[in-house]
Amino acid sequence: MKRNHDNAGTSNDSATNSSEATNNPLLPYISEFDEVQKKLLSLDEECANEQMNLQRKFDKKKQPFFDKRQEIIDKIPGFWCKALTHHPALSYLTSADLPVLEHLKSIQLFDNLDNNGSYKLTLNFTDKAKEYMSPLSLTKHVVFDLNKESVKECTKITWKPGKSPVEEALKARKNDKCIDWSLFEWFTEDEWLNRPDVGEIIRREIWHAPLAYYMDTVSIDYFDDEYDMIDDEDDM
Amino acid sequence: MKRNHDNAGTSNDSATNSSEATNNPLLPYISEFDEVQKKLLSLDEECANEQMNLQRKFDKKKQPFFDKRQEIIDKIPGFWCKALTHHPALSYLTSADLPVLEHLKSIQLFDNLDNNGSYKLTLNFTDKAKEYMSPLSLTKHVVFDLNKESVKECTKITWKPGKSPVEEALKARKNDKCIDWSLFEWFTEDEWLNRPDVGEIIRREIWHAPLAYYMDTVSIDYFDDEYDMIDDEDDM
Numbered sequence: 001m002k003r004n005h006d007n008a009g010t011s012n013d014s015a016t017n018s019s020e021a022t023n024n025p026l027l028p029y030i031s032e033f034d035e036v037q038k039k040l041l042s043l044d045e046e047c048a049n050e051q052m053n054l055q056r057k058f059d060k061k062k063q064p065f066f067d068k069r070q071e072i073i074d075k076i077p078g079f080w081c082k083a084l085t086h087h088p089a090l091s092y093l094t095s096a097d098l099p100v101l102e103h104l105k106s107i108q109l110f111d112n113l114d115n116n117g118s119y120k121l122t123l124n125f126t127d128k129a130k131e132y133m134s135p136l137s138l139t140k141h142v143v144f145d146l147n148k149e150s151v152k153e154c155t156k157i158t159w160k161p162g163k164s165p166v167e168e169a170l171k172a173r174k175n176d177k178c179i180d181w182s183l184f185e186w187f188t189e190d191e192w193l194n195r196p197d198v199g200e201i202i203r204r205e206i207w208h209a210p211l212a213y214y215m216d217t218v219s220i221d222y223f224d225d226e227y228d229m230i231d232d233e234d235d236m
Numbered sequence: 237m238k239r240n241h242d243n244a245g246t247s248n249d250s251a252t253n254s255s256e257a258t259n260n261p262l263l264p265y266i267s268e269f270d271e272v273q274k275k276l277l278s279l280d281e282e283c284a285n286e287q288m289n290l291q292r293k294f295d296k297k298k299q300p301f302f303d304k305r306q307e308i309i310d311k312i313p314g315f316w317c318k319a320l321t322h323h324p325a326l327s328y329l330t331s332a333d334l335p336v337l338e339h340l341k342s343i344q345l346f347d348n349l350d351n352n353g354s355y356k357l358t359l360n361f362t363d364k365a366k367e368y369m370s371p372l373s374l375t376k377h378v379v380f381d382l383n384k385e386s387v388k389e390c391t392k393i394t395w396k397p398g399k400s401p402v403e404e405a406l407k408a409r410k411n412d413k414c415i416d417w418s419l420f421e422w423f424t425e426d427e428w429l430n431r432p433d434v435g436e437i438i439r440r441e442i443w444h445a446p447l448a449y450y451m452d453t454v455s456i457d458y459f460d461d462e463y464d465m466i467d468d469e470d471d472m
């Protein structure tokens with residue numbers, strides 16, 4: 001409960017408007033005050049927009065290095081599978097995801113597509129994933145507008161019969177104690193709640209330090225802050 | 237506990253170094269990979285620095301409006317006292333703070349003094365606060381360096397006999413159930429732990445919307461997220 005430090009007198013609901021005006025020394029200045037605040041807010045917005053433009057300028061400068069990185073990763077089979085599944089927030093993925101994720105070849109991220117930080121993420125799989133699903137490139141385009149999130153584009157995955165990890169996860173969750181889920185469930189246009197946000201985890205974390213995730217050297221303390229996960233010290 | 241998706245074979249501690257090299261397809265590329273990541277990191281740092289420069293450019297543009305705002309506030313006695321004490325994180329200030337805070341005339345914030353976001357905050361009191369303390373301007377300069385916080389400058393307050401709210405708060409806390417504290421306790425060079433960070437609350441919240449705090453119209457839901465405070469619905 002928030003404690004109220006105000007004098008009882010000024011919060012008396014039965015006071016007339018005129019006595020409120022007398023009691024509230026702000027009233028004569030409120031519109032002037034509001035104008036100043038609006039001007040400050042508009043400068044803040046202008047600043048945030050210019051900062052985002054700068055971010056995009058640097059995103060472009062970084063692109064050749066992301067390309068170079070992917071060229072190296074091309075030589076390391078199963079790199080992205082390991083990097084993803086080492087992330088603690090993705091550690092309760094159904095084991096049925098693994099044989100598919102092993103064929104994850106590259107990740108493309110188009111970040112900060114607008115000033116609200118909308119993004120588009122594509123997972124590209126090798127031909128070996130054909131025995132599980134089609135298509136082999138899965139894209140989700142997430143748009144933020146006034147902090148509301150919507151899905152502008154999302155690949156619909158068709159699973160080969162009996163090969164769907166999503167089905168496996170759904171089956172497993174019939175047991176109430178099971179919290180397994182499939183990363184591929186994230187490819188949905190529906191609102192994504194109550195499970196780690198795959199897109200945010202990739203764009204904000206794994207994308208910036210995939211080597212550390214691959215080698216599993218990211219400090220667990222860091223995750224505790226971010227995900228409130230309970231970890232054994234044995235994991236360190 | 238984090239679940240381990242890796243194959244048991246690859247994490248076998250008794251494996252020799254040479255078989256590890258064979259098993260770990262990353263090893264031949266690790267330094268090349270590391271170079272790319274370092275280049276990306278340095279672009280990120282460059283971007284963050286340029287964004288901070290932009291922030292400072294806008295902080296300067298905002299200053300005349302902060303000055304104008306203070307001119308309005310000068311006409312509203314007790315404005316800053318109300319704005320501060322309406323913030324939920326400051327709602328457990330000792331009531332002994334109030335007669336002093338009522339004479340808080342203006343707040344000066346020098347924000348983002350460096351690329352780490354160091355800041356300097358000054359609270360200026362009217363002559364009426366002389367019966368409580370000296371000096372009448374209280375400054376704390378907080379410096380961040382590699383996420384470590386230190387105090388570069390902090391006014392030492394001398395309280396008139398029997399007039400110290402800090403003493404009142406200390407006395408009250410002898411009762412273990414009492415969590416009262418004094419905002420003036422924050423003016424310390426010691427590490428400030430376990431209590432709301434007055435400087436951060438002012439610079440990041442009250443400073444941006446003092447009118448809303450004065451009028452007590454800031455949504456409680458917002459605070460719940462930020463401070464994990466338990467609030468009655470009655471407060472709304």
